[in-house]
Amino acid sequence: MWAPDMNARERRLSERMPEVTGFPPRACSAASGGSTTPASEKPFHYSYLKEFRVEQCKAFLQHKCNQHRPFTCFNWHFMNQRRRRPVKRRDGTFNYSPDVYCTLYDENTGVCPNSDDCPYLHRTAGDTERRYHLRYYKTSTCVYETDVRGYCVKNGPHCAFAHGPHDLRSPVYDIRELAGVEDEVGSMVSSLEREKGVLVDDLRWQESSFVLTYYKTEPCKRPPRLCRQGYACPFYHNNKDRRRSPRHFKYRSTPCPNVKLNDEWGDPSHCEQGDGCCYCHTRTEQQFHPEVTPSFLSSSLVFPRFTSSAPLPALVGCQHFVPCDPRRATLTSPYINTADQWPD
Structure with missing residues (x-):
């Protein structure tokens, strides 16, 4: 280049x-x-x-x-x-x-x-x-x-x-952000050390139906900024990362006009209908919508085992999907609108 x-x-x-x-x-x-x-x-x-x-x-x-x-x-x-x-x-x-x-x-x-x-x-x-x-x-x-x-x-x-x-x-x-990180790190050092090296296999992440139903539908149990999975974590870290489970909520793959303005995804709270809205509220909901996702969740895909020490979740096995920071979406993923470039 x-x-x-x-x-x-x-x-x-x-x-x-x-x-x-x-x-x-x-x-x-x-x-x-x-x-x-x-x-x-x-x-x-x-x-x-x-x-x-x-x-x-x-x-x-x-x-x-x-x-x-x-x-x-x-x-x-x-x-x-x-x-x-x-x-x-x-x-x-x-x-x-x-x-x-x-x-x-x-x-x-x-x-x-x-x-x-x-x-x-x-x-x-x-x-x-x-x-x-x-x-x-x-x-x-x-x-x-x-x-x-x-x-x-x-x-x-x-x-x-x-x-x-x-x-x-x-x-x-900001000094308050630095102080907050130091406090969190200090309180979590012992638990992270105990967790280190412990293998937690969850074979369900190898099943495409499980991924479609549960990916990013539950909050991450680790404190903010201390999740070692980062943006590749199969659990959500904030409202913009959250995905409503299609098993419990019915919504289309079309972005909600109250949340996505022009090319940027806003906060889902901007929609007064909340979880009852029939449109997508986050980029994750659109990417993993049943209308979109089946095209690459085929039987030929290999979903490696998800572990607590692995740097990426099971979806890293998909050759078409690259878990990433939505602010730095790459052209290698056809399911990411590369016109959106900012942060949460």
């Missing part, structure tokens, strides 16, 4: 964005009591973290912006495209959560009654507050390639995912 010249790409993009690399790393600390980003950030990453869609486009106000349609401008044109600059304050906390969305934010007008002081994510156009947050920006690799200009063929010049190891950055964590 052709590798883009990132230095040339950065030069090209710098011509289209405000010059911010001259700012000291702690430029915003006086006003906010914290920093936009550590001094170790690359100038190209720092520019996006600090300035992307933070200011309104002056050329647009004069009806002269040539990046309005399609909208590829570095700055925002309408209020619902405006992004607040993420800041890690001196006490180690973020000025707004990278994971919890505000319920008062108006996605059409871009207005929140709590204004910029709101401690929650605003669901801006393109979900920019989450994608370009210190916690997530460029922390995972994009599944799409780049064109001859070095731009992502799917997400364009402003792709929030890394294109190559040189484009990756380390996530910045």
Whole structure:
């Protein structure tokens, strides 16, 4: 695969964005009591973290912006495209959560009654507050390639995912998240050690009918972030990972219009009908719907035994299905809509 010249790409993009690399790393600390980003950030990453869609486009106000349609401008044109600059304050906390969305934010007008002081994510156009947050920006690799200009063929010049190891950055964590992980690890070390090396065979995962009925229908018993199976775990870890059992619930393979907006799966709680809805609420429900799944759950498939120490569940034996992080779905799976690229 052709590798883009990132230095040339950065030069090209710098011509289209405000010059911010001259700012000291702690430029915003006086006003906010914290920093936009550590001094170790690359100038190209720092520019996006600090300035992307933070200011309104002056050329647009004069009806002269040539990046309005399609909208590829570095700055925002309408209020619902405006992004607040993420800041890690001196006490180690973020000025707004990278994971919890505000319920008062108006996605059409871009207005929140709590204004910029709101401690929650605003669901801006393109979900920019989450994608370009210190916690997530460029922390995972994009599944799409780049064109001859070095731009992502799917997400364009402003792709929030890394294109190559040189484009990756380390996530910045809220001190509360770090403390929570440490507490969980400390409380679970002994039990994980006891579990290590213990083989738990469950031959039922070799049966396609069992997989169709029970895959992702029960919650994982391990604490969050401590499940060694990760996204390959046959049990669900959150609402977006959950799947209603087709044995108990009747629903179509069509996505629920209240949950899947455009190409992105939202929270199933957005549907007022709940589990009684006749449409799919998660990507998992659609992938493993009886109308879709039988095409690869054939008698020729081999489902290896599921063990507590195995890195993947039984479904890894299927040559067509690759258990993966839905934010990094690959083209090797015809049952994953690769247009969906974000996280839960």
